[in-house]
Each structure stands twice: as C-alpha cells, then as structure tokens.
Amino acid sequence: MAKMTHAKPGIVEAMGLRPWRKRWEQTLIALRGAEDVPPTKWDSSALKQLYPRMSPKLWLGKPHLPRKIIITNLFNRTQTPIHDGWSTRKTQLDDFRGRDLTYDSHNGTDFAIPIGTVVVAPAAGVVVRVNSEFNRGGLKIFMDHGAGLMTNCAHLARALVHEGQEVQRGEPIAISGYSGVDALVTFPFGVPHVHFNTWLNGEPVDPFARVGEVSLWRGGRPTPGAQDERLQIQPSAYDEAKVDAIIASCKTPSVRADLAGITHLAQRAAQTLIAKNYYPTRFDLHQSPYAEHFERKEVFQVPFQKSDFDEVVFLDEI
Numbered sequence: 461m462a463k464m465t466h467a468k469p470g471i472v473e474a475m476g477l478r479p480w481r482k483r484w485e486q487t488l489i490a491l492r493g494a495e496d497v498p499p500t501k502w503d504s505s506a507l508k509q510l511y512p513r514m515s516p517k518l519w520l521g522k523p524h525l526p527r528k529i530i531i532t533n534l535f536n537r538t539q540t541p542i543h544d545g546w547s548t549r550k551t552q553l554d555d556f557r558g559r560d561l562t563y564d565s566h567n568g569t570d571f572a573i574p575i576g577t578v579v580v581a582p583a584a585g586v587v588v589r590v591n592s593e594f595n596r597g598g599l600k601i602f603m604d605h606g607a608g609l610m611t612n613c614a615h616l617a618r619a620l621v622h623e624g625q626e627v628q629r630g631e632p633i634a635i636s637g638y639s640g641v642d643a644l645v646t647f648p649f650g651v652p653h654v655h656f657n658t659w660l661n662g663e664p665v666d667p668f669a670r671v672g673e674v675s676l677w678r679g680g681r682p683t684p685g686a687q688d689e690r691l692q693i694q695p696s697a698y699d700e701a702k703v704d705a706i707i708a709s710c711k712t713p714s715v716r717a718d719l720a721g722i723t724h725l726a727q728r729a730a731q732t733l734i735a736k737n738y739y740p741t742r743f744d745l746h747q748s749p750y751a752e753h754f755e756r757k758e759v760f761q762v763p764f765q766k767s768d769f770d771e772v773v774f775l776d777e778i
Contacts, residue, residue, distance in 0.1 A: 468521055468576035469617035469637050474652075476598045476617070476639030486594035490641045496712045496742040498545030501564075505550040509533070509563065510649040511775075514572065518652040519638075521574045525778065527770040529684070529762060532651050533570035534774075535666035536562040542740045548642075556668040561776050567664040567737075568612075568657040569682075572775070575652050577768060579613055579634040581627040582656075582760040584691045588730040590619045596738050597655055598639025603627065604730060606694045608754030609676075612657040612734075613763055615639050629761060630687030656763060660756065661748040662733055667760060674756040682772045685761035697751045698729040706732055709745035 477483055493499035511532070514524045524530060534555035540547045546565045553560035585603035588610070592599040597614030601621065604610050617637025627633060638652035658667045658676055667682070669675035678685070703725065710716035715735060722728035729749045736743045762772055 466576075466578065466618075466620075466635050469635055474519075474575050474617045474637035474639065475643050475647075476592055476594060476637065477644075483594040487641050487644070490595040493545075495714075497739055498741060501545060501547040501549060503549050506548040506563065508550055509548070509651070510646060511651050512649045515649050515651050518572060518574050519648055521576045523574055524572070525773070527768070529764060529769050529772045530572040530775050530778065531561070531569060531772060532572045532653060532775045533566050533568075534562045534668065535569060535664075536564065536566045537666065539567065540564045542746075545741055556666055556670050559776065561774060568614075568655050569667060570651075570653045570655055571762065571764070571772075572651045572653045573636055573764065575617070575637055577636040578632050578765055579616065579636050579654055579763050580687070580765055581629055581631045581633050582611055582763045583609075583629050584688065584693050585611070585627055586693055586695055587621045587623055587625045587627060587633070588727070589734055590621065590623055592639065593738075594639070594641050596640070598643070599634075599637070601633055602730070602734055603633075604695050604726075605759065606696050607757070607759075608661045608696055608748070608750050608752075609759060610657075610659040610730070610733060611760070612655075612659075614655040614657070615643070615653060626693050628688050628690055630685055630765070632765075633763075654763065657737070658760070659733065659737060661750060661754055662736070663746070663748070664737060665756070669756075675758055676756060676760050678758050678761055680758065682760075682762045684764050684766040684769045684772075686766050695726060698725055698749050699751045700725055702747060703729045703732055703749045706736060706743060706745050706747065706749060709743050710735070711744065712742045715739075715742060
C-alpha cells in the first residue's frame with residue numbers, strides 16, 4: 461500500500477492559535493485559573509524543560525536524531541496532590557526508573573518528534589472525543605480501547621479522524637504539532653512533542669512498568685509498529701450508577717449539568733472521564749466508572765509509524 465502524504469502544518473496550525481479570541485480566553489484560564497480550577501503553577505525549575513539545541517530542528521520538521529523518538533518527560537510516580545492544581549515545576553520527581561525525567565504533575569509520556577509527523581492509533585479503539593483547549597494540551601484525540609483502557613494524544617496540529625470512528629492499531633489519526641499555551645510561551649525553545657496519556661480503570665497510569673508490574677507496551681517496551689489487520693473492537697462496559705455518582709460529585713454546576721445531560725451511557729461515561737482527568741479539582745469523587753475491574757496488560761505500541769522511526773530513546777540517556 462502506498463504511503464499517504466499530508467501537508468505540513470504552518471506555525472498557526474501547529475500551535476493551534478485559531479480562533480484567536482477563544483485561544484486568548486483559554487490562555488487566561490491557564491494564567492488566572494477558572495471556576496474550581498487553580499492557575500498553573502510554575503517557577504524557575506520549569507525552565508529545565510527547555511532544550512534550545514533540540515527544539516528549533518523539531519519546529520522546522522527535522523529530527524534531532526535520525527529515526528529516533530525521544531522521550532523528554534515520563535509519568536511522575538510522586539505527583540502533587542490533586543487539590544493543588546497543575547504544576548510544571550520540578551520539585552518532587554520519580555519516573556519508573558527512579559530518576560527525574562518528568563515534572564511535578566506530569567501524568568503521561570512526552571514523545572519529542574518533528575512538527576508534521578503522522579500520529580497513529582496505539583491500539584484498536586473508538587474515537588470518543590476530538591477537542592482543542594489551548595490551556596490544557598491543545599488539540600487532543602481521546603480513544604476507548606476496551607478493557608478499561610483509554611488513551612489521549614495531545615498537542616496535535618490536525619485531526620484525521622472524527623468522534624465515533626473506529627480505528628485500528630497503526631491507523632493514522634492526526635498530524636503532530638505543538639498546540640497549546642505552553643508552546644506559545646516557550647517558543648522556540650519548548651520541545652514540540654505528543655503528550656500521550658494512558659488511563660486504566662478511569663485513572664491515569666504509567667504505561668512503563670517497574671519490577672513486579674506489567675507493562676502496557678506490547679513486548680514490554682515502546683516500539684513503533686505497522687498497521688494491523690482490522691480487528692473487532694469491544695468498547696468498555698460502564699456502570700451507570702458509578703458514572704452518575706462521579707458526575708454528582710462535580711463542584712462546577714455548568715460542567716455537572718452538561719455531563720448529566722448526555723443521554724447515551726457510553727458517551728456520558730467517556731466525557732465524564734475526560735473532564736475528571738483533565739480538570740480533577742472539579743470533582744470530589746475519583747472512582748472507576750466501569751462495571752468490572754481490569755488488570756494491566758500489554759496492549760500499546762507508540763503512536764507513530766514504523767516507516768518513520770526505528771526506536772524510542774530517553775533524553776537523559778543520549
């Protein structure tokens with residue numbers, strides 16, 4: 461099959477700067493906070509996330525190291541308390557290796573790649589939401605993979621899929637950028653990347669495994685892969701009472717009303733999970749919305765094509 465090509469995003473699309481007025485309003489949320497959402501916390505330690513020798517190449521659509529995906533931030537195993545809000549500071553750090561390649565509130569994995577890279581589904585699933593919030597991750601695509609697993613790819617430039625669409629492992633879903641307020645305020649030294657979230661039983665989890673844990677990566681390590689043959693997708697089964705209890709615990713009336721007004725259970729549950737995990741300070745109840753408990757298992761490949769990359773490396777090991 462011939463490889464499909466996509467036009468490279470310009471700087472406005474890559475950053476997700478339009479519509480201008482809405483992006484300005486969302487920037488103020490990050491700076492000032494909003495109802496039940498504290499402002500983002502930062503200090504001089506956050507400057508350690510800037511890499512001026514790497515970033516300009518990626519902004520120009522060129523790799524820093526040929527055919528290598530560079531992880532610049534891992535999941536922090538000692539995150540700041542939820543009620544403190546989002547922190548980009550580097551004060552209490554513990555990645556899965558026991559090192560400090562992360563920051564205080566980081567609940568995902570950051571893959572540094574050139575602007576314009578094709579992003580693919582890490583496993584078969586259903587797209588449950590495509591939305592853009594300049595204050596929280598820019599353009600994002602959320603997928604339900606069944607068995608209590610959801611993923612999110614953030615800081616995208618362009619979506620290639622729509623809500624309700626079924627996707628197979630390795631199927632293109634987006635073109636990478638660095639959308640969001642953090643790109644704007646750190647340009648050109650902030651590193652363009654895809655922020656990759658994995659949620660299990662409704663909570664953010666580290667896809668990497670420590671000794672005694674099960675990795676979420678196929679084969680126990682993150683690797684690019686080819687597109688799979690079409691597989692039947694079995695979405696997760698939700699417990700309606702649990703979903704509605706989470707919604708009832710939402711302290712923000714407008715958000716609570718919007719979620720409660722979604723009639724279809726699977727859609728209501730997915731949107732509730734997204735709201736709870738991206739704005740956790742708005743919710744008093746943090747529990748699984750599923751009808752059963754799911755264990756960790758090897759499911760994912762990295763969300764990039766084998767034709768573009770050979771391996772994944774850690775920034776502090778190159």
